Amino acid sequence: MPLNPFKPKQRRAIPGFGLTLGITLSYLSLIVLIPLAGVYFKAAGLGWDGLLHTLGSARVLASLKLTFGSALIAALFNAFFGLLVAWVFVRYQFPGKRLFDAFIDLPFALPTAVAGIALTALYAGNGWLGQYLEPLGIQVAYHPLGVVVAMTFISLPFVVRTVEPVLAEAEKELEEAAATLGAGRWITVTRVILPSVWPALLTGFALAFARAVGEYGSIIFIAGNIPMVSEITPLLIIIKLEEFDYAGATAIAAAMLTLSFLLLLLINLFQAWTRRSRNR
Template sequence: MAASKGWGRWREHSVLPGFGLAMGFTLFYLAAIVLIPLVALALRPWELGVDGVVRTLSEPRVLAALKLSFGASALAAAVNAPLGLLVAWVLVRYDFAGRRLLDALVDLPFALPTAVAGIALTAIYAPNGPIGSLADEVGLKTAFSPLGVFIALLFIGLPFVVRSVQPVLQDLDREVEEAARTLGATDLQRIVQVVLPAVTPALLTGVGLAFARAVGEYGSVIFIAGNLPLVSEIAPLLIIIKLEQYDYAGAAAVGLAMLVISFGALLALNLVQTVISRRGAA
């Protein structure tokens, strides 16, 4: 009886009806789509035993692929942070001819199939391409190298930063900036002390999304990378190779390593975002 009263009091706090059905469907959907596959991924590698998992993840080829995937993804996300902020600033704060077209072009990496993006980037940055040939003249190899991987991840990550920051800039109160100007703040001071604190949480969100997308990117990277073992081979490709060799446990071990590293990086980024948001609220 007491339990039913407690359940009744709990349901009275719900504003909308149908909480039980909605919650049940939510838990079922998340379990079927997210939780069960992750549990299967976490369990499958241990068929090799602890020694087998350690041996698989300590292979030089696996370590090189993980280092390239996460290193290039982190670097691309870091570079996209100021570039995405600049693009969002131009789209929000300036009115010029072609602004709508430029705004639409930002979403092109979203709409473009990843394989098509990879082929296009390869055609441009290959040694016989318009940009690759110029880079080749100064001794810089773009396509078929780690630099090509970085370029592809830079391409697919930019929209995440722009679209995360743009709404915040649109909603930012211009009167606060004008007040700072009235008090004698320079343009740089207004950007650093007024604009950046307001957009930093959204900027970190965009960086996190860009990083998460880049880590698992395959289609747009596979053509421009060159896929040389220990040089320009990404971790998702190594997983595909192990699956083609029927090494399902080994592929799952690499996938589990990617999952753990990605979760740790995103958790750290969320903690930083939470700390910054609390300081801003204080």
């Protein structure tokens, strides 16, 4: 029986694809795309020679290397230990569990200046831990290692809170079946547990890396802010602004934005590739 072309279309209870897509793109453009595009337009005013001169200076390159290198180390460190922390909170019961679970979220709510002061008091030469570490040749405060420590502190919750729900939903029967079939702990971890949490772990790693790259408040207290040694890129941008070098500040910001986007894009592509590999 042919369809009636004059029959009115049934109205959906929720907005359709066209409306929701338009709202999404408009909101994304106003909140994210347009402000970021303004950074590139402002930096473009320097021209290629000005950009190369600003971004090619030893001080800028050293700050970029320190910022992204430290963020990568902190994110990798948290990916490993954050997975262990999430595993303990999901699979085991112990006294004070809820209290320790609440401590995980403290870096979310704690002002970054407070975190920086606390870390400096802890790791300075006369601090609770620093007074024992420095005689051993381990300097944390006012050193690049302090940057890594601060980034690790503020980015840990992103890994734990991303992996925790996935571990909670993982089927324990699969682990028991693997053990019944004679699989050791290493085989069970690598063949059963990790494949199920790998996408969430990559997401947590990406969030931790992005958070660490943009951190400013806690790092400037513990890093010492020594040019070419412990000076991070966000601080260098602030210094440029205080010197009224707005074009130079936006040029460094544009470089930082581009590097962050490319690295996060690579992480997302790798995450998509692992998902496709699992579904084959």
